[in-house]
Amino acid sequence: MTMERRTFLKLCAALGVGLSAPAFPVLAGVRKRRDTPLHETARNCIFINMLGGPSHVDTFDFKPGTWTPDTFGGTTLPNGAAWPDGIMPRLAQLSDRFSLIRSMYAGERNHQRAQYLIETANPFNPASLLRAEIPPMGSLVSHEFAGSRTADDVLPTFFSINHRSRGTGMLAREHGSYFVSKQLSLDSLAHPHGDQIFDRRLTALFEMDPLKRRSDDPVGLNHLWESGAKLMSDERVVDTFTIDSATLERYGGDSYGSNIAFSLALAYQLLASEAGARFIHVGYSDWDHHFGVYNNLSLLLPRFDQALAALIHDLAATPGKSVGKTMLDETVIVAIGEFGRTPGALNSLEGRDHFSDAFAALIAGGGVRGGRVIGETNALGSEIVDPGWQAGRPVSFSDVAATIYSAMGIDYRGSIDDTPSGRRYLYVAREAWAGFPEPIEELFA
Numbered sequence: 171m172t173m174e175r176r177t178f179l180k181l182c183a184a185l186g187v188g189l190s191a192p193a194f195p196v197l198a199g200v201r202k203r204r205d206t207p208l209h210e211t212a213r214n215c216i217f218i219n220m221l222g223g224p225s226h227v228d229t230f231d232f233k234p235g236t237w238t239p240d241t242f243g244g245t246t247l248p249n250g251a252a253w254p255d256g257i258m259p260r261l262a263q264l265s266d267r268f269s270l271i272r273s274m275y276a277g278e279r280n281h282q283r284a285q286y287l288i289e290t291a292n293p294f295n296p297a298s299l300l301r302a303e304i305p306p307m308g309s310l311v312s313h314e315f316a317g318s319r320t321a322d323d324v325l326p327t328f329f330s331i332n333h334r335s336r337g338t339g340m341l342a343r344e345h346g347s348y349f350v351s352k353q354l355s356l357d358s359l360a361h362p363h364g365d366q367i368f369d370r371r372l373t374a375l376f377e378m379d380p381l382k383r384r385s386d387d388p389v390g391l392n393h394l395w396e397s398g399a400k401l402m403s404d405e406r407v408v409d410t411f412t413i414d415s416a417t418l419e420r421y422g423g424d425s426y427g428s429n430i431a432f433s434l435a436l437a438y439q440l441l442a443s444e445a446g447a448r449f450i451h452v453g454y455s456d457w458d459h460h461f462g463v464y465n466n467l468s469l470l471l472p473r474f475d476q477a478l479a480a481l482i483h484d485l486a487a488t489p490g491k492s493v494g495k496t497m498l499d500e501t502v503i504v505a506i507g508e509f510g511r512t513p514g515a516l517n518s519l520e521g522r523d524h525f526s527d528a529f530a531a532l533i534a535g536g537g538v539r540g541g542r543v544i545g546e547t548n549a550l551g552s553e554i555v556d557p558g559w560q561a562g563r564p565v566s567f568s569d570v571a572a573t574i575y576s577a578m579g580i581d582y583r584g585s586i587d588d589t590p591s592g593r594r595y596l597y598v599a600r601e602a603w604a605g606f607p608e609p610i611e612e613l614f615a
Contacts, residue, residue, distance in 0.1 A: 209614055210579035211499075211537020213491060215311070216437050216450045216481070217574070218505040219288060219333060222281070222458030223529070225522050226510035227551035228254065228467055230530035231272045237516050239464050249541045257471045260479035266541045267482050267498070268534035269613055273545020273557045275564030276509040276526035277603045281458070284508035289336060289451075291571035291607075292599040303589055305339035307571060310597060311449040312345035314580050323446030324404045331433045333453020340589050347451065350411075352432045410443040411436070422476040430454050430473050434481040441501060442488055457507055461519035478505065482534060502536025502577045504570065513551040528554050531570065536577045538613045559612045561605060568607035571598045576609040 227233040232252040234244050243256020247265040251272075255262040278284040283294035289306045305313070308328035315327055328335070330347040338346045401407050413435045418424060422431030433452045440447040454474070459466045485498035492500065510529030511522030528547045534540065545558035545565065554564050561569070572582035575598065584597040598607045 207576075208579050208581065209537055209576045209609065211614070212502040212535070212574075212577040212579075214441050214448050214450075214497075214501040215536070215574055215578060216434075216441075216452065216501060216503045217307070218434075218452045218454055218478075218503070219285075220457050220505060220507035221285070221333065221453055221455040223284075223507040223509045223511060223524060224457040225459060225463055225467065226272075226274075226525075226529040227513045228463070228511075229258075229471065230270050230505075230532055231510075231528070231547055231551050233513060233547075233549065233551040235514065237514075239468070241468065242464075247541075249543050251543050254471075257468065258475035260475050264479055264482055267486070268503075268532055268540055269538055269542035269544065271531045271533060271544045271565055271570070271610070272528075272547055273554045273559070273564050274506075274510075274529045274531055274570075275554065275566065275603070276529060277566070277601050279509060279524040279526045281508060286336075287567055287601070288506070288508060290339075291568055291597065292595075293601055300591055300593065302337070303340045303591055303593075303595065305337075305341045305345065306335045306347070306451070307574070308335060308347055308449040308451050309338045309341050309345040311578065311580065313341050315448055316345070319446060322444075324401055324407065325410070325440065325443065325446040327446060327448045328451075329437075329440060329447055329449070330451040331436060331453065332429050332455070333451065335451055340586065340595065350436065352429060404445070406443050406445050410439050410445065413439065421480045422473045430477045434477040438481055438484045441485075441497060444491075459511065459521050460517070460523055461521035463511070463516065463521045465520075474505075478503075485535065498535040500536065502538060502574055503534045504531065504574060505533075506531040506567070506570065510551075525552075528552060528564075533570075533573075533613060538577070539615070542613060544610060544612055559610050561608060563605060565610060566601045566604040566607065568598050568601050568604065569610060572607040573609040573613065577614075582607060582609070 228238070228242070232244065232254050234242065234252070241256050242254040245253055245255040245262060247253050247262065249265060251265070251270055253262050253265070261268070276284060278287065278294070286294040286301070290304045291307055292304045295301045308330065312327035319327070326348040328345065328347045329350060331350050332352070334349050335347040413432065417435050418431055421435040433454065437450045437452060440450060456466065456470065481503070482498060485501055486496050488497040489495070490497050490500040507529070509524055509526045512525045517523060528551060543558070545554060546556040547553060548555050557563055557565065559565065575582040580597070582598045586595045589595050600606055
Protein backbone atom coordinates (compact mmCIF):
# COMPACT_ATOMS: atom_id res chain seq x y z
CA MET A 171 0.00 0.00 0.00
CA THR A 172 1.20 3.55 -0.69
CA MET A 173 0.18 6.90 0.65
CA GLU A 174 -1.33 9.46 -1.72
CA ARG A 175 -1.21 13.20 -1.13
CA ARG A 176 -4.86 13.23 0.01
CA THR A 177 -4.12 10.55 2.61
CA PHE A 178 -1.07 12.48 3.76
CA LEU A 179 -3.17 15.59 4.31
CA LYS A 180 -5.69 13.54 6.30
CA LEU A 181 -2.84 12.26 8.43
CA CYS A 182 -1.61 15.78 9.04
CA ALA A 183 -5.09 17.00 9.89
CA ALA A 184 -5.44 14.20 12.42
CA LEU A 185 -2.54 15.74 14.34
CA GLY A 186 -4.59 18.84 15.11
CA VAL A 187 -8.16 20.02 15.23
CA GLY A 188 -8.74 20.49 11.52
CA LEU A 189 -7.19 22.77 8.94
CA SER A 190 -9.97 25.34 9.17
CA ALA A 191 -10.25 25.46 12.97
CA PRO A 192 -9.63 28.85 14.62
CA ALA A 193 -6.22 29.27 16.21
CA PHE A 194 -5.54 31.32 19.33
CA PRO A 195 -2.21 33.07 19.81
CA VAL A 196 0.62 31.36 21.66
CA LEU A 197 0.22 32.22 25.33
CA ALA A 198 2.50 33.37 28.08
CA GLY A 199 1.70 34.23 31.66
CA VAL A 200 1.56 30.71 33.04
CA ARG A 201 1.13 30.90 36.80
CA LYS A 202 1.97 28.04 39.16
CA ARG A 203 2.07 27.55 42.90
CA ARG A 204 5.53 26.47 43.91
CA ASP A 205 4.33 25.04 47.20
CA THR A 206 2.05 22.49 45.53
CA PRO A 207 3.17 18.97 46.47
CA LEU A 208 3.23 16.70 43.43
CA HIS A 209 3.62 12.93 43.36
CA GLU A 210 5.49 12.78 40.01
CA THR A 211 5.07 9.01 39.85
CA ALA A 212 3.75 8.67 36.28
CA ARG A 213 5.17 9.52 32.86
CA ASN A 214 2.02 8.57 30.95
CA CYS A 215 -1.75 8.39 31.24
CA ILE A 216 -4.33 6.13 29.59
CA PHE A 217 -7.74 7.67 30.19
CA ILE A 218 -10.65 5.32 29.41
CA ASN A 219 -13.78 7.41 28.91
CA MET A 220 -16.80 5.11 29.37
CA LEU A 221 -19.15 7.20 27.26
CA GLY A 222 -22.74 7.25 28.43
CA GLY A 223 -22.18 6.51 32.11
CA PRO A 224 -21.92 2.84 33.16
CA SER A 225 -24.07 1.41 35.91
CA HIS A 226 -21.86 1.67 39.00
CA VAL A 227 -23.94 -0.84 40.95
CA ASP A 228 -23.30 -3.49 38.29
CA THR A 229 -19.59 -2.74 37.83
CA PHE A 230 -17.16 -0.88 40.10
CA ASP A 231 -19.52 -0.61 43.11
CA PHE A 232 -21.29 -3.94 42.74
CA LYS A 233 -24.62 -4.10 44.59
CA PRO A 234 -26.39 -7.30 43.52
CA GLY A 235 -30.10 -7.78 44.06
CA THR A 236 -32.96 -9.95 42.89
CA TRP A 237 -32.69 -8.12 39.53
CA THR A 238 -29.04 -9.12 38.96
CA PRO A 239 -28.52 -12.00 36.48
CA ASP A 240 -26.89 -15.13 37.88
CA THR A 241 -24.22 -14.84 35.17
CA PHE A 242 -22.78 -11.80 36.95
CA GLY A 243 -21.69 -13.98 39.83
CA GLY A 244 -20.44 -12.25 42.91
CA THR A 245 -17.35 -12.52 45.06
CA THR A 246 -15.54 -10.53 47.71
CA LEU A 247 -12.08 -9.35 46.69
CA PRO A 248 -9.18 -9.47 49.16
CA ASN A 249 -9.74 -5.76 49.84
CA GLY A 250 -13.33 -6.48 50.93
CA ALA A 251 -14.97 -5.09 47.80
CA ALA A 252 -17.88 -6.94 46.20
CA TRP A 253 -17.13 -7.76 42.55
CA PRO A 254 -19.09 -9.35 39.65
CA ASP A 255 -16.55 -12.10 38.95
CA GLY A 256 -18.93 -13.97 36.67
CA ILE A 257 -18.83 -11.17 34.11
CA MET A 258 -15.38 -9.70 34.90
CA PRO A 259 -13.27 -12.68 36.06
CA ARG A 260 -9.88 -11.51 34.78
CA LEU A 261 -9.93 -8.24 36.70
CA ALA A 262 -11.04 -10.14 39.79
CA GLN A 263 -7.68 -11.95 39.60
CA LEU A 264 -5.85 -8.62 39.27
CA SER A 265 -7.51 -6.74 42.14
CA ASP A 266 -4.12 -6.05 43.71
CA ARG A 267 -3.21 -4.05 40.58
CA PHE A 268 -6.02 -1.47 40.68
CA SER A 269 -8.00 0.58 43.19
CA LEU A 270 -11.64 1.63 43.22
CA ILE A 271 -13.11 5.04 44.01
CA ARG A 272 -16.63 4.43 45.31
CA SER A 273 -17.50 7.91 46.54
CA MET A 274 -17.71 9.80 43.25
CA TYR A 275 -20.38 12.50 42.97
CA ALA A 276 -21.38 14.23 39.72
CA GLY A 277 -22.81 17.71 39.61
CA GLU A 278 -24.22 17.03 36.14
CA ARG A 279 -26.72 14.54 34.75
CA ASN A 280 -26.53 15.87 31.21
CA HIS A 281 -24.16 13.99 28.88
CA GLN A 282 -22.83 17.03 27.03
CA ARG A 283 -22.08 19.06 30.13
CA ALA A 284 -20.61 16.12 32.01
CA GLN A 285 -18.45 15.11 29.05
CA TYR A 286 -17.08 18.63 28.79
CA LEU A 287 -15.98 18.39 32.42
CA ILE A 288 -14.45 14.94 31.92
CA GLU A 289 -12.42 16.07 28.91
CA THR A 290 -11.29 19.49 30.17
CA ALA A 291 -11.29 19.33 34.00
CA ASN A 292 -13.37 22.51 33.85
CA PRO A 293 -17.13 22.82 34.44
CA PHE A 294 -19.33 23.48 31.42
CA ASN A 295 -19.70 27.20 30.68
CA PRO A 296 -22.94 28.30 28.92
CA ALA A 297 -20.95 30.89 26.92
CA SER A 298 -19.70 29.12 23.80
CA LEU A 299 -16.78 31.55 23.28
CA LEU A 300 -15.51 30.87 26.79
CA ARG A 301 -15.94 27.12 26.33
CA ALA A 302 -13.90 27.32 23.12
CA GLU A 303 -10.88 28.63 25.03
CA ILE A 304 -10.58 25.63 27.30
CA PRO A 305 -8.28 22.82 26.10
CA PRO A 306 -8.82 19.12 26.80
CA MET A 307 -6.59 17.49 29.40
CA GLY A 308 -4.44 15.82 26.75
CA SER A 309 -3.66 19.15 25.10
CA LEU A 310 -2.61 20.61 28.44
CA VAL A 311 -0.33 17.61 29.03
CA SER A 312 1.16 18.19 25.57
CA HIS A 313 1.65 21.90 26.39
CA GLU A 314 3.33 21.06 29.71
CA PHE A 315 5.62 18.40 28.25
CA ALA A 316 6.58 20.30 25.09
CA GLY A 317 9.94 21.35 26.53
CA SER A 318 10.96 17.77 27.35
CA ARG A 319 10.36 16.31 23.90
CA THR A 320 13.43 15.12 21.98
CA ALA A 321 14.27 14.53 18.33
CA ASP A 322 13.23 10.89 18.77
CA ASP A 323 9.71 11.90 19.77
CA VAL A 324 8.03 11.67 16.37
CA LEU A 325 4.60 10.70 17.73
CA PRO A 326 2.31 13.43 19.07
CA THR A 327 2.09 13.66 22.84
CA PHE A 328 -1.72 13.42 22.80
CA PHE A 329 -3.74 10.66 21.13
CA SER A 330 -7.50 10.13 21.11
CA ILE A 331 -8.74 6.70 20.11
CA ASN A 332 -12.34 6.04 19.00
CA HIS A 333 -13.48 9.40 20.36
CA ARG A 334 -12.61 12.69 18.70
CA SER A 335 -11.25 15.14 21.21
CA ARG A 336 -12.36 18.75 21.20
CA GLY A 337 -9.99 21.39 19.82
CA THR A 338 -6.90 22.73 21.57
CA GLY A 339 -8.71 25.78 22.91
CA MET A 340 -6.29 28.62 23.65
CA LEU A 341 -3.25 26.37 23.23
CA ALA A 342 -1.26 26.07 20.01
CA ARG A 343 -2.45 23.71 17.29
CA GLU A 344 0.54 21.43 17.85
CA HIS A 345 -1.04 20.29 21.13
CA GLY A 346 -4.06 18.79 19.43
CA SER A 347 -4.80 15.09 19.51
CA TYR A 348 -4.01 12.57 16.83
CA PHE A 349 -7.32 10.81 16.26
CA VAL A 350 -7.25 7.08 15.53
CA SER A 351 -10.01 4.54 15.10
CA LYS A 352 -10.10 0.95 13.93
CA GLN A 353 -11.25 2.28 10.56
CA LEU A 354 -8.67 5.09 10.44
CA SER A 355 -5.28 3.70 11.35
CA LEU A 356 -1.95 3.50 9.53
CA ASP A 357 -0.73 0.37 7.75
CA SER A 358 1.83 1.88 5.39
CA LEU A 359 3.62 5.19 5.08
CA ALA A 360 5.79 4.43 2.06
CA HIS A 361 5.74 6.96 -0.77
CA PRO A 362 5.35 5.29 -4.19
CA HIS A 363 8.24 7.25 -5.77
CA GLY A 364 10.75 7.20 -2.93
CA ASP A 365 11.90 9.61 -0.25
CA GLN A 366 13.78 12.00 -2.56
CA ILE A 367 10.78 12.80 -4.71
CA PHE A 368 8.56 12.96 -1.64
CA ASP A 369 10.86 15.52 -0.02
CA ARG A 370 10.88 17.66 -3.16
CA ARG A 371 7.11 17.57 -3.42
CA LEU A 372 6.68 18.33 0.26
CA THR A 373 8.88 21.42 -0.12
CA ALA A 374 6.68 22.57 -2.99
CA LEU A 375 3.60 21.90 -0.88
CA PHE A 376 4.91 24.17 1.88
CA GLU A 377 5.48 26.95 -0.64
CA MET A 378 2.45 26.68 -2.89
CA ASP A 379 -0.47 24.86 -1.30
CA PRO A 380 -3.59 27.09 -1.20
CA LEU A 381 -4.65 25.53 2.11
CA LYS A 382 -1.72 27.27 3.72
CA ARG A 383 -2.59 30.60 2.14
CA ARG A 384 -6.17 30.34 3.41
CA SER A 385 -5.21 29.22 6.88
CA ASP A 386 -5.46 31.58 9.84
CA ASP A 387 -2.51 29.71 11.38
CA PRO A 388 0.23 29.05 8.78
CA VAL A 389 2.79 28.33 11.50
CA GLY A 390 0.52 25.71 13.01
CA LEU A 391 -0.19 24.26 9.58
CA ASN A 392 3.54 23.97 8.90
CA HIS A 393 3.87 22.08 12.16
CA LEU A 394 1.18 19.60 11.09
CA TRP A 395 2.88 18.95 7.76
CA GLU A 396 6.32 18.63 9.31
CA SER A 397 4.96 16.24 11.94
CA GLY A 398 3.31 14.14 9.26
CA ALA A 399 6.56 13.98 7.31
CA LYS A 400 8.44 12.80 10.43
CA LEU A 401 5.90 10.04 10.92
CA MET A 402 6.42 8.88 7.35
CA SER A 403 10.20 8.67 7.77
CA ASP A 404 10.38 6.83 11.11
CA GLU A 405 10.47 3.05 10.88
CA ARG A 406 8.92 2.65 14.35
CA VAL A 407 5.62 4.16 13.29
CA VAL A 408 4.21 1.39 11.09
CA ASP A 409 5.10 -1.24 13.71
CA THR A 410 3.44 0.86 16.40
CA PHE A 411 0.17 1.07 14.47
CA THR A 412 0.18 -2.56 13.37
CA ILE A 413 -1.70 -4.85 15.76
CA ASP A 414 -1.21 -8.49 14.87
CA SER A 415 -4.12 -10.92 15.07
CA ALA A 416 -2.74 -12.78 18.12
CA THR A 417 -2.43 -9.54 20.10
CA LEU A 418 -5.91 -8.37 19.10
CA GLU A 419 -7.34 -11.74 20.11
CA ARG A 420 -5.60 -11.56 23.48
CA TYR A 421 -7.20 -8.15 24.09
CA GLY A 422 -10.67 -9.39 23.14
CA GLY A 423 -10.77 -10.14 19.46
CA ASP A 424 -12.76 -8.84 16.53
CA SER A 425 -16.32 -9.22 17.79
CA TYR A 426 -18.88 -7.00 19.54
CA GLY A 427 -17.09 -4.54 21.75
CA SER A 428 -13.85 -5.13 19.85
CA ASN A 429 -13.20 -1.38 19.72
CA ILE A 430 -11.91 -1.60 23.27
CA ALA A 431 -9.61 -4.48 22.28
CA PHE A 432 -8.16 -2.42 19.42
CA SER A 433 -8.03 0.75 21.52
CA LEU A 434 -6.15 -0.64 24.51
CA ALA A 435 -3.82 -2.80 22.39
CA LEU A 436 -2.92 0.32 20.39
CA ALA A 437 -2.60 2.41 23.57
CA TYR A 438 -0.03 -0.05 24.88
CA GLN A 439 1.94 -0.07 21.63
CA LEU A 440 1.93 3.73 21.41
CA LEU A 441 3.50 4.01 24.86
CA ALA A 442 5.84 1.04 24.44
CA SER A 443 7.30 2.55 21.26
CA GLU A 444 8.84 5.35 23.38
CA ALA A 445 8.32 7.67 20.44
CA GLY A 446 6.64 10.62 22.18
CA ALA A 447 3.07 9.55 23.06
CA ARG A 448 2.22 10.37 26.69
CA PHE A 449 -1.55 10.96 27.09
CA ILE A 450 -4.02 8.59 25.43
CA HIS A 451 -7.74 9.28 25.63
CA VAL A 452 -9.72 6.13 24.80
CA GLY A 453 -13.42 6.43 24.04
CA TYR A 454 -15.47 3.32 24.85
CA SER A 455 -19.09 4.02 23.91
CA ASP A 456 -22.58 2.55 24.43
CA TRP A 457 -22.90 2.72 28.24
CA ASP A 458 -26.14 4.76 28.22
CA HIS A 459 -28.46 1.93 29.21
CA HIS A 460 -31.94 3.35 29.73
CA PHE A 461 -33.26 0.02 28.48
CA GLY A 462 -31.93 -3.53 28.42
CA VAL A 463 -29.10 -2.78 30.82
CA TYR A 464 -28.15 -6.40 31.46
CA ASN A 465 -28.34 -7.42 27.81
CA ASN A 466 -25.93 -4.60 27.02
CA LEU A 467 -23.60 -5.17 29.96
CA SER A 468 -23.40 -8.87 29.11
CA LEU A 469 -21.80 -7.82 25.83
CA LEU A 470 -19.68 -4.88 27.01
CA LEU A 471 -18.25 -6.03 30.34
CA PRO A 472 -16.48 -9.24 29.22
CA ARG A 473 -14.70 -7.25 26.49
CA PHE A 474 -13.76 -4.51 28.93
CA ASP A 475 -12.54 -7.12 31.41
CA GLN A 476 -10.38 -8.91 28.87
CA ALA A 477 -8.93 -5.79 27.27
CA LEU A 478 -8.08 -3.97 30.50
CA ALA A 479 -6.60 -7.13 32.06
CA ALA A 480 -4.40 -7.61 28.97
CA LEU A 481 -3.30 -3.96 29.12
CA ILE A 482 -2.38 -4.22 32.80
CA HIS A 483 -0.49 -7.45 32.14
CA ASP A 484 1.47 -6.02 29.20
CA LEU A 485 2.37 -2.79 30.98
CA ALA A 486 3.47 -4.73 34.08
CA ALA A 487 5.64 -7.03 31.94
CA THR A 488 7.42 -4.16 30.13
CA PRO A 489 10.40 -2.37 31.70
CA GLY A 490 9.87 1.32 32.36
CA LYS A 491 12.22 4.22 31.80
CA SER A 492 13.44 4.26 35.38
CA VAL A 493 15.56 1.43 36.75
CA GLY A 494 13.47 -1.16 38.54
CA LYS A 495 10.18 0.29 37.27
CA THR A 496 7.68 -1.23 34.84
CA MET A 497 5.53 0.66 32.37
CA LEU A 498 2.57 0.03 34.68
CA ASP A 499 4.48 1.78 37.47
CA GLU A 500 4.92 4.75 35.12
CA THR A 501 1.46 4.85 33.53
CA VAL A 502 -1.67 5.93 35.38
CA ILE A 503 -4.85 4.30 34.04
CA VAL A 504 -8.28 5.75 34.78
CA ALA A 505 -11.64 4.25 33.74
CA ILE A 506 -14.64 6.47 34.43
CA GLY A 507 -17.97 7.59 32.97
CA GLU A 508 -19.97 10.81 33.24
CA PHE A 509 -22.08 9.58 36.15
CA GLY A 510 -23.76 6.42 37.46
CA ARG A 511 -27.14 4.82 36.85
CA THR A 512 -30.22 4.59 39.03
CA PRO A 513 -29.64 1.85 41.62
CA GLY A 514 -32.00 -0.83 42.85
CA ALA A 515 -34.77 -2.35 40.76
CA LEU A 516 -34.79 -1.67 37.02
CA ASN A 517 -37.10 0.78 35.26
CA SER A 518 -40.03 -0.29 33.08
CA LEU A 519 -37.68 -0.75 30.11
CA GLU A 520 -35.37 -3.09 32.03
CA GLY A 521 -32.79 -0.32 32.18
CA ARG A 522 -31.26 2.26 34.48
CA ASP A 523 -31.43 6.05 34.11
CA HIS A 524 -28.91 8.82 34.83
CA PHE A 525 -27.80 9.06 38.46
CA SER A 526 -25.29 11.50 39.90
CA ASP A 527 -25.54 11.17 43.68
CA ALA A 528 -23.03 8.31 43.73
CA PHE A 529 -20.91 6.46 41.20
CA ALA A 530 -17.50 4.84 40.92
CA ALA A 531 -14.23 4.78 39.01
CA LEU A 532 -11.25 2.47 38.57
CA ILE A 533 -7.66 3.68 38.75
CA ALA A 534 -4.38 1.78 38.41
CA GLY A 535 -0.65 2.21 37.86
CA GLY A 536 1.39 5.38 37.85
CA GLY A 537 2.24 5.25 41.55
CA VAL A 538 -1.31 4.38 42.62
CA ARG A 539 -1.35 1.57 45.18
CA GLY A 540 -3.42 -1.40 44.10
CA GLY A 541 -6.07 -3.09 46.20
CA ARG A 542 -7.48 0.09 47.73
CA VAL A 543 -11.15 1.04 48.03
CA ILE A 544 -11.78 4.76 48.47
CA GLY A 545 -15.20 5.51 49.91
CA GLU A 546 -18.36 3.56 50.58
CA THR A 547 -22.01 3.76 49.56
CA ASN A 548 -25.08 2.34 51.30
CA ALA A 549 -26.42 -1.14 50.61
CA LEU A 550 -28.28 0.04 47.51
CA GLY A 551 -25.50 2.20 46.07
CA SER A 552 -27.75 5.26 46.17
CA GLU A 553 -25.93 7.36 48.76
CA ILE A 554 -22.34 7.96 49.84
CA VAL A 555 -21.96 7.05 53.50
CA ASP A 556 -18.18 7.46 53.78
CA PRO A 557 -16.12 9.61 51.35
CA GLY A 558 -13.02 7.69 52.43
CA TRP A 559 -10.39 10.34 51.73
CA GLN A 560 -8.69 13.34 53.24
CA ALA A 561 -11.13 16.00 51.98
CA GLY A 562 -14.02 14.48 53.91
CA ARG A 563 -16.46 15.04 51.03
CA PRO A 564 -17.44 13.11 47.90
CA VAL A 565 -14.84 12.89 45.16
CA SER A 566 -15.40 15.20 42.18
CA PHE A 567 -14.08 14.64 38.69
CA SER A 568 -11.89 17.69 39.29
CA ASP A 569 -10.24 15.73 42.12
CA VAL A 570 -9.60 12.84 39.73
CA ALA A 571 -8.03 15.28 37.25
CA ALA A 572 -5.86 16.75 40.03
CA THR A 573 -4.78 13.21 40.91
CA ILE A 574 -3.79 12.50 37.30
CA TYR A 575 -1.87 15.76 36.95
CA SER A 576 -0.11 15.33 40.28
CA ALA A 577 0.95 11.80 39.31
CA MET A 578 2.33 13.18 36.04
CA GLY A 579 4.20 15.99 37.78
CA ILE A 580 1.91 18.75 36.49
CA ASP A 581 0.88 21.49 38.91
CA TYR A 582 -2.88 20.97 39.08
CA ARG A 583 -3.21 24.47 40.59
CA GLY A 584 -1.56 26.06 37.57
CA SER A 585 -3.32 28.71 35.52
CA ILE A 586 -2.90 30.89 32.43
CA ASP A 587 -3.71 34.58 32.72
CA ASP A 588 -3.48 36.05 29.22
CA THR A 589 -6.35 34.16 27.63
CA PRO A 590 -8.22 35.53 24.60
CA SER A 591 -11.17 36.49 26.83
CA GLY A 592 -9.00 37.89 29.60
CA ARG A 593 -10.42 35.37 32.08
CA ARG A 594 -7.95 33.24 33.98
CA TYR A 595 -7.86 29.62 32.84
CA LEU A 596 -7.40 27.14 35.67
CA TYR A 597 -5.77 23.81 34.85
CA VAL A 598 -8.32 22.16 37.15
CA ALA A 599 -11.34 24.24 38.06
CA ARG A 600 -13.51 23.83 41.12
CA GLU A 601 -16.94 22.31 40.65
CA ALA A 602 -19.71 24.40 42.17
CA TRP A 603 -20.75 21.82 44.78
CA ALA A 604 -17.25 20.77 45.84
CA GLY A 605 -14.25 22.22 47.59
CA PHE A 606 -11.01 23.11 45.86
CA PRO A 607 -9.70 20.20 43.77
CA GLU A 608 -6.96 18.11 45.31
CA PRO A 609 -5.29 14.76 44.62
CA ILE A 610 -6.67 11.72 46.39
CA GLU A 611 -3.70 11.10 48.66
CA GLU A 612 -5.07 7.79 49.95
CA LEU A 613 -4.42 6.28 46.53
CA PHE A 614 -0.68 6.87 46.92
CA ALA A 615 -0.07 6.48 50.66
